[in-house]
Amino acid sequence: MPRIALIPGDGIGKEVVREARRVLEVVSEAEKAGVACDELAYGAERFLRDGVTITDDEFAAIESEYDAVLLGALGDPRVPSNQHAKDILLGMRFRLDLYVNFRPCSLLAPELSPLSRDLSGLRLEIFRENTEGEYTGMGGSLRKHTADEVALEENIATRMGVERIVTAAFEYARAQRRTRVTLVDKSNVMRHVGGLWRRVFEEVGETFPEIERDAMYVDAMAMDLVRRPERYQVLVASNLFGDIISDLAAEITGGLGLAPSANIHPGKHALFEPVHGSAPDIAGTRTANPLGAIRCVGLLLDHLGHPEAGARVEAAAVASFQAGCRTPDLGGDASTEDVGTWIVEHLQSDYANG
């Protein structure tokens, strides 16, 4: 029986995971998949109350007892250091070596894009390196809180780390019959790290001769993703650049509220989370869009070996939107729970009709 660790986290994370859980349970029942969910209350509340973010034993349990994790979001204005998010979210990415951060962005309906041109069918898939770059915490401060303060935040790239994410992007492109992979970097300025990425990208790319490859500097990419996003298919980027362009790609395909992501070590561990954060500006207003989290359930089912069930969830998410059941970010007045209920009921009748 697959066991899933649910970590709702903070702010709207709790609100969207509640709906995602209902969807997962309905599908699990209909598929007789026997998915069991345990809710783990890691987040700002616990940190503020007990001073604990996540313990070594809890990490060990996540590693050994669960088939996957579904996380809402971590981030709370009362924790300006963001310490708990670093410990819990980055902790899982690093300790479980979830080196692929897969962020698919597809335009579900042409009117969802804020861009004025018809971008029907637009699909961008971002492969974000998830264990290196500026995220390792390597660095430090000298003479802190003085006028002579020095701060360092190292940008780490290893050949192994770059090679495995670039390979994952090309393998995905081959499997999905995508015809282009684009590297996003800043190798005109960051000669050392950028140079390594470019060399590895060429070496790996040569072994996928049927796939076109090109490279863009990240600043030009930010511009081009607005100007002609349809030119791009699969993008591969370092941790920080992948973080930034995935918010941009999510926005041009309908908004952050719709975007799911998978953090994966292929064959080992997986953590699913919407791309968005805890959105303190709308937390508690019942207006958060749960579709990013619900689409994570689709990715999770796919990962657990139920691709047809995953496709049903994705189709139900699209259907909810088309039926006009939309949260305010999509121009509607439905609540988070309304959207969850619509999808649950749609899936129930979908399964009842075979």
Ligand code: NAD
């Ligand atoms: P955010 O993604 O939380 O919000 C950005 C904007 O998008 C806000 O205006 C918000 O209202 C809107 N938005 C986000 N998700 C939405 C949804 N589902 N429905 C409707 N609107 C939505 O980014 P932020 O404001 O920069 O960050 C808030 C906190 O979340 C910070 O503490 C940050 O560190 C954290 N964060 C966590 C994660 C994560 O846990 N994976 C990801 C990003 C940010």
Ligand code: IPM
């Ligand atoms: C994301 C978030 C995280 C990141 C933060 C909350 C640590 O922005 O998942 O995109 O930077 O990776």
Ligand code: MN
């Ligand atoms: Mn982000």
